[in-house]
Amino acid sequence: MAKTSAIRYSCSNCGAVYFRWAGQCSECGEWNSLCEGEFAGDHKKKHSNNSAIPISEVTLKEDVILPTGIDEFDRVLGRGLVLGAAILLGGEPGIGKSTIALQVAAQIARTHRVLYVTGEESLSQVRLRSDRLDAVSENLYVIAETDMESILAVIDRLLPVLVILDSIQVVSHPAIPSVSGTVNQVRYCASELVKKLKMVGCAGIIVGHITKDGSLAGPKVLEHLVDVILYFEGENGFQYRLLRSFKNRYSSTNEIGVFSMEEKGLQEIANPSGLFVDQTTLNNPGSMVVPVAEGSRVFLVEVQALVVETGYGMGRRTILGVDPNRGNLLIAAVEKIVGLKLSSKDIILNIVGGYKTAEPALDLGVVMAIFSSGHDLPIKRRIAVLGEVGLTGEIRSVPQIDRRLGELEKLGFEACFVPKRNPLDETFGKVKLIRVESLQESLRRLSEINS
Ligand SMILES: Nc1ncnc2c1ncn2[C@@H]1O[C@H](COP(=O)(O)OP(=O)(O)O)[C@@H](O)[C@H]1O
Ligand SMILES: [Mg+2]
Structure with a gap:
């Protein structure tokens, strides 16, 4: 019977294991990275005496x-x-x-x-x-x-x-x-x-x-x-x-x-809800506050957008804090649905304070920040924004809306854009609710607030 060799080669760059030496690692493409070695799995197989048991006979062990x-x-x-x-x-x-x-x-x-x-x-x-x-x-x-x-x-x-x-x-x-x-x-x-x-x-x-x-x-x-x-x-x-x-x-x-x-x-920091909102920039165009739900807590984050004429032929996108795929999708939605010409604009998206999140409830805030910067339309008062944006411009409902609105009320916000699909009244405590169904409607209401 042929004796199996215990010698293996592994790539020092990515760790891929081979039975034959090669000049290039086919996993990561690195050259001359395979070296010979013994590996943890090379020991002779131990045959365990354990046999399978019905799950009902498994004894429960409390984690300490x-x-x-x-x-x-x-x-x-x-x-x-x-x-x-x-x-x-x-x-x-x-x-x-x-x-x-x-x-x-x-x-x-x-x-x-x-x-x-x-x-x-x-x-x-x-x-x-x-x-x-x-x-x-x-x-x-x-x-x-x-x-x-x-x-x-x-x-x-x-x-x-x-x-x-x-x-x-x-x-x-x-x-x-x-x-x-x-x-x-x-x-x-x-x-x-x-x-x-x-x-x-x-x-x-x-x-x-x-x-x-x-x-x-x-x-x-x-x-x-x-x-x-x-x-x-x-x-x-x-x-x-x-x-x-x-x-x-x-x-x-x-x-x-x-x-x-x-x-x-x-x-x-036990009460971090207002940490990621920069109070000095709230009245500037391109800045929106979104209550983001993370686990059992709500964080108010400030999304900022800067839309400027590009110095190059094609507009560049720089996306920080927001999920880049989501950011690009929303930029495309603004362009298509609202008709804001963005291909010749540089767009920078950021969340204040180095916060990162991929929460869909941030969508409407991102879109409104882009629109607000593009049209120079600030949100003048303490108004927050909440809603997921669909590809056709519909505003979809967000989960845990009561907790988010509760946090806004606690921090003295006057109003909040919310999805019409969330069953809500005209107000939540002291927070006036601006209930919107589509992107167009949200941006129209934003312009109205400013007029
Ligand atoms: N005397 C100091 N006072 C305050 N902060 C300090 C002091 N010394 C170090 N730090 C902070 O601690 C950080 C380094 O933390 P450390 O735990 O060593 O990081 P890591 O182990 O992740 O490399 C520094 O970036 C600095 O912000
Ligand atoms: Mg260290």
């Missing part, structure tokens, strides 16, 4: 949940850290991953043993930050180590309740020949750590850097390995940080946590 006491963090996780669960904390460099990880570590260390593995910073740097964040504690153990085998051994000895690995890109396991940060290393180290977490029954936060386009080896290749994926978002130079979950085996992924970066670390 440990709240961190940082409400904005717990909100995104569900209720808190689940013992045995691996959490990937991704984000661009400098966004505050190490800071929040240390703050969470300090909270848990009030009652339990925590291990903080720093691969990027020295112990004294971590100590310095801990002093600043008030995170020094007898139960918080630190180690500066990048060898994954040693890290796993320390976990075995210390048996902590929470391990923080900062970051996955700098650790390496001797079983894998490639250098740290490569897809193989990152994937192998993470899977070893995840196995250990399950075995020891401790929660793990794996910090991973990600570049603007999300392409760096690391977080993306780990997505299926971990139980929870959190991403830290925010704009450079902007004080607020948003924590979102993209995957959560224990809770919904709708909730977002809001923090502000201060001298003493990341501070929670």
Whole structure:
């Protein structure tokens, strides 16, 4: 019988595995990137004695949940850290991953043993930050180590309740020949750590850097390995940080946590509804406020559009914060349905404060901001806009409208454009409702308000 070879080749760029060497990786197109190596799956297959059982005989096991006491963090996780669960904390460099990880570590260390593995910073740097964040504690153990085998051994000895690995890109396991940060290393180290977490029954936060386009080896290749994926978002130079979950085996992924970066670390913002509205620009053309529903909360966001004559032959589109596909679709809808000539115009769309959302309820706000900028028609008073726009210009209903309008009322808004398809009265509390059925009608009412 032919002996099967254990030798495989894997691409150091994308991680694709091959049985034969080739000059170019057919997955990612990179040249000379295949190297020989042993892989985690190469061990001889173990035959398990387990047999399948009827689902009714499966015993239920309660997850042990440990709240961190940082409400904005717990909100995104569900209720808190689940013992045995691996959490990937991704984000661009400098966004505050190490800071929040240390703050969470300090909270848990009030009652339990925590291990903080720093691969990027020295112990004294971590100590310095801990002093600043008030995170020094007898139960918080630190180690500066990048060898994954040693890290796993320390976990075995210390048996902590929470391990923080900062970051996955700098650790390496001797079983894998490639250098740290490569897809193989990152994937192998993470899977070893995840196995250990399950075995020891401790929660793990794996910090991973990600570049603007999300392409760096690391977080993306780990997505299926971990139980929870959190991403830290925010704009450079902007004080607020948003924590979102993209995957959560224990809770919904709708909730977002809001923090502000201060001298003493990341501070929670419990009432963030008005944070993303710039009060100074509200009466300018091209600016609309939309109440966006995220999980259990409503955020008021300000959509801005700038429509200007292009300096080039073809108008350019720059879309930030709004989903680019949705933005382009809405620009096309304005052009076709309202007859605003936009092909020779540059259009810039933005959401104030670096906020990002793909909520369809934002549509009408985007369209009205474009129209308002194009025709120089400001919304003069405190009026908000709400509605999804269909391809034929109909305004479709939006979910959770009562909560959104309630938030507007709380913040003193006078009126709101709402879809006629939502069954509503003429007013909601003190907020007058401008009920609209189509794009044309919305823009006519906007012009009327201004006349
Ligand atoms: N002394 C300080 N006072 C206030 N903020 C600080 C201080 N030192 C660092 N920061 C903030 O912390 C951020 C770095 O956070 P960090 O947790 O190291 O990010 P990451 O781990 O995501 O790379 C900096 O961008 C800065 O905003
Ligand atoms: Mg860091």
